[in-house]
Amino acid sequence: MPPxxxxxxxxxxxxxxxxxxxxxxxxCCLFLALAPGVFSAQVxxxxxxxxxxxxxxxxxxxIDGDTLQLDDGxxxxxxxxxAPERGKNRQAAEPxxxxxxxxxxxxxxxxxxxxxxxxKEKKDRYGRLLAHVFNADGRxxxxxxxxxxxxxxxxxxxNLWAYQCxxxxxxxxxxxxxxxxxxxxxxxxxxxxxxxxVHGFHFIRGRLSRIGKSKTALWLNLGKRFALxxxxxxxxxxxxxxxxxxxxxxxxxxxxxxxxxxxxxxxLHHPASLEISVSKLx
Numbered sequence: 001m002p003p004x005x006x007x008x009x010x011x012x013x014x015x016x017x018x019x020x021x022x023x024x025x026x027x028c029c030l031f032l033a034l035a036p037g038v039f040s041a042q043v044x045x046x047x048x049x050x051x052x053x054x055x056x057x058x059x060x061x062x063i064d065g066d067t068l069q070l071d072d073g074x075x076x077x078x079x080x081x082x083a084p085e086r087g088k089n090r091q092a093a094e095p096x097x098x099x100x101x102x103x104x105x106x107x108x109x110x111x112x113x114x115x116x117x118x119x120k121e122k123k124d125r126y127g128r129l130l131a132h133v134f135n136a137d138g139r140x141x142x143x144x145x146x147x148x149x150x151x152x153x154x155x156x157x158x159n160l161w162a163y164q165c166x167x168x169x170x171x172x173x174x175x176x177x178x179x180x181x182x183x184x185x186x187x188x189x190x191x192x193x194x195x196x197x198v199h200g201f202h203f204i205r206g207r208l209s210r211i212g213k214s215k216t217a218l219w220l221n222l223g224k225r226f227a228l229x230x231x232x233x234x235x236x237x238x239x240x241x242x243x244x245x246x247x248x249x250x251x252x253x254x255x256x257x258x259x260x261x262x263x264x265x266x267x268l269h270h271p272a273s274l275e276i277s278v279s280k281l282x
Contacts (some may be wrong), residue, residue, distance in 0.1 A: 001013070001281070006204050009118065013100050013115040015191070020021075021073065023128075027125075029189075032174075045175060046079060046141060047138065047139055047140055048132075048140040048142070048143040048162045048165035049134075049138055049140065050117045050132060050134060050140070050161075050162075052117065052136075052214040053115040053116060053117055054116055054117055054118045055111075055115070055116045055118070056071075056111070056113065056114070056115050056116075056219060057070045057076075057114050057115075057116060058070065058071040058111060058113055058114070059071070059108045059110060059111065059112040059114055060073075060219055061109075061110055061156075062104045062105045062109060062165065063075070063099065064083060064085065064101055065084060065086075065097060065099075065102075065103070065104055065145065065150055065167075066078045066081050066082060066083040066099050066100070066104070066145070066153060066176075067135070067249040068104070068108060069114070069130065069254070071120060073233065074129055075127075075128045075131075075132070076128060076129040076131055077124055077128040077129065077130055078131070078132070078133055078142045078145075078165040078185070079119050079130050079132050079142060079159050080132065080142040080143075080146070080154065080156065080159075080203050081096070081142040081145050081146050081150075081151040081152070081153060081154065081159075081166065082151050082153075082194060083100040083101075083104075083150055083155045084096045084097040084100055084150075084151070084180065085200060085201075086098070086101060090139060094183045094185065095133045095180075095183050096180055096183065096213045097177055097187075098151065099150060099178025099179070099243070100150040100151060102143065103144075103145060103148060103150050103182065104141065104145065104150075106146060107139070107141050108133065108135065108141060108234055112135065113131075113133075113134075113135075113136050113190055114133055114134065114135060115133040115134045115135075115138075116129075116131040116133055116134075117131060117161070118130070118131050119131060119132070119158070119159030120159055121154075121158055121159055122134050123128070128260060129170065129193060130159055132161065132162060133204060140162070140165075142166060142169075143162075143165060143166060143169040144169075146166055146169035146170045146173060147170075147173055147178075148171050148173065148178060148179055148267065149173035149174075149176075149177075149178030149179020149180050149181050149182070150179050150180070151168040151179075151180065152170065152186075152203075153166045153167050153169070153272070154184070154255070154273065155199075155255065155269065155270035155273055156269050156270070157233075157234055157269055157271055158269060160270070162258065163272060165200035165271060167172060167220025177238050183203070186203065187203070188203035188204060188205035189202055189203075189204050190205060190206065190259060191204050191206025191207075191222035191223050191225075191226035191264070192206060192222075192223040192226075192258075193203060194223070194225075194264055197218065198257055198264075199256075199257055199259075200256060200257065201254070201255065201257075202254070202255075202256075202257050203252060203253070203254050203258050203264060204222065204224060204226065204228075204252070204255075205222075205251070205252045205253075206222030206223050206250070206255075207223065207248060207249070207251075207252065208220055208222060208243070208246050208247055208248065208249055209221050209222065209223055209224075209247070209248075210247075210250050211244060211247070212222065213221075213242050215232070216231065217229045217231050217232055218230040218238070218243075219232055219234075220237055220251070221269075221275050222251060223265055224241065225262075225263055226263070226265070227263060227264070227266075228251070228265075228266055228267075228268045228274075229265055229266065229267050229268065230267075230268050230269075231267060231269070234268075234269045234270065235282060237269070237270050237271055238271050240271075241271060246276060249276060249277050249278075250276075250277035251274060251275070251276055251277070252274070252275040252276075252277075253266055253268055253273060253274050254273045255267055255268060255269075255273060266280065
């Protein structure tokens with residue numbers, strides 16, 4: 001799937017589908033409470049069903065909005081969604097982290113029978129299992145969280161099954177301004193004016209100023225101090241994008257921010273994590 005192309009001329013009329021809608025919210029950040037066990041018709045419709053399952057398991061506990069522990073002790077990370085982080089290591093929880101945890105608790109609390117479809121890559125670097133998780137009714141938990149605005153869609157190859165369906169679930173939440181899409185906290189950060197100490201999952205926005213190549217990656221500089229890094233192994237997913245023609249255009253990317261040798265960076269693995277403004281910034 002190509003990246004989302006946006007035209008600034010229409011930013012107001014399609015504000016819920018563009019990075020500009022974040023700023024249009026201002027300080028008006030009301031949140032529609034999600035009552036336990038009650039889901040909107042849009043959330044219920046976001047099933048993203050699987051024609052097969054690889055394993056049946058039982059949930060032991062919900063760790064956070066996108067992570068479970070199974071009754072055999074294994075930890076499992078839901079594929080396709082990144083929920084707000086709960087507080088740990090003396091760091092404050094992100095807004096709506098408790099809501100996301102509560103929704104997953106409702107869907108997959110202790111003792112809940114679940115069915116798994118494994119990702120092509122079965123474990124992450126932390127040793128957690130990676131799977132698409134379904135309840136007894138076949139509801140896809142990642143899709144349900146996304147449709148409720150309890151997280152953002154994220155695509156990390158090779159685990160790309162159903163990613164387009166997940167993006168549609170997110171689109172529904174963005175259109176209705178549900179959950180994180182009503183909160184200024186989740187607005188794109190300005191690549192040229194990042195807050196001190198920023199880290200973790202964020203949206204980042206800036207003008208493409210330079211393109212570079214190394215043995216290990218393609219580099220997209222947003223200003224002087226921030227770079228998007230596309231690892232060599234993932235460049236094939238971006239082969240249809242002519243980045244050389246996008247100099248001066250505004251890009252909005254999603255992913256995990258880190259610092260290396262004094263420069264802010266974000267690894268970009270799939271074009272679905274990138275939004276491109278069609279027109280150049282003035």
